[in-house]
Amino acid sequence: MGDYDYLIKFLALGDSGVGKTSFLHRYTDNSFNGQFISTVGIDFKEKKVVYKSAKGGFGGRGQRVLLQLWDTAGQERFRSLTTAFFRDAMGFILIFDITNEQSFLNIRDWLSQLKVHAYCEQPDIIICGNKGDLENRRQVSTARAKQLADQLGLPYFETSACTGVNVEKSVDCLLDLVMQRIQQSVETSSLPLSECRGVSLDGDPNASTSYCANC
Numbered sequence: 392m393g394d395y396d397y398l399i400k401f402l403a404l405g406d407s408g409v410g411k412t413s414f415l416h417r418y419t420d421n422s423f424n425g426q427f428i429s430t431v432g433i434d435f436k437e438k439k440v441v442y443k444s445a446k447g448g449f450g451g452r453g454q455r456v457l458l459q460l461w462d463t464a465g466q467e468r469f470r471s472l473t474t475a476f477f478r479d480a481m482g483f484i485l486i487f488d489i490t491n492e493q494s495f496l497n498i499r500d501w502l503s504q505l506k507v508h509a510y511c512e513q514p515d516i517i518i519c520g521n522k523g524d525l526e527n528r529r530q531v532s533t534a535r536a537k538q539l540a541d542q543l544g545l546p547y548f549e550t551s552a553c554t555g556v557n558v559e560k561s562v563d564c565l566l567d568l569v570m571q572r573i574q575q576s577v578e579t580s581s582l583p584l585s586e587c588r589g590v591s592l593d594g595d596p597n598a599s600t601s602y603c604a605n606c
């Protein structure tokens with residue numbers, strides 16, 4: 392039995408160079424490296440957090456969560472490899488670069504990929520417009536990004552892996568969405584166990600059959 396109550400898997404996706412690796416580094420190690428070393432295939436980092444539901448779920452008690460953060464290569468040549476990992480993630484951090492309009496336009500393509508490969512049709516997703524510190528090179532306005540996110544019904548954050556702005560806040564938001572989903576599925580037990588997967592609710596990190604997603 393691990394020293395945590397839940398193992399939660401998130402996956403970062405988006406075009407090459409938008410800052411997925413940097414974002415996850417900032418979140419897990421609170422550090423930033425200006426060098427660009429493009430991810431080859433897939434990588435992951437972990438961080439332990441205590442989750443407390445603002446709505447008083449989980450009996451009001453803090454839950455020890457081991458967050459596993461999967462970092463995918465944005466390059467097209469790794470696409471079939473990286474999309475194979477989508478189905479095991481419970482939440483998605485969809486990142487574009489505010490200084491690169493094409494990475495913003497590609498958001499819809501990434502969402503279509505998610506629709507095909509994620510564990511359900513409506514997984515929990517947040518959109519992050521990264522490199523918010525590069526205001527003088529901005530190509531996508533906050534209003535435009537927010538409008539798209541509103542249309543899609545997804546939370547939007549303007550982040551900077553460089554300064555750290557909104558990085559933790561955005562991941563906290565995604566964790567809240569996923570934990571609420573877990574809480575609801577425990578309450579309604581709407582799916583038979585055979586259709587459940589992902590995280591152990593009984594604290595056993597090796598048991599992988601007790602996460603029910605209401606989708």
Ligand SMILES: Nc1nc2c(ncn2[C@@H]2O[C@H](COP(=O)(O)OP(=O)(O)OP(=O)(O)O)[C@@H](O)[C@H]2O)c(=O)[nH]1
Nearest residue numbers: 407408409410411412413425427430465522552553
């Ligand atoms: N100024 C600034 N630079 C950033 C930020 N985030 C990432 N970068 C830089 O952008 C470049 C690409 O960042 P990565 O994190 O490697 O990008 P990636 O999305 O993981 O790229 P792939 O692995 O190819 O998919 C690097 O030089 C980073 O230092 C940010 O918030 N602000």
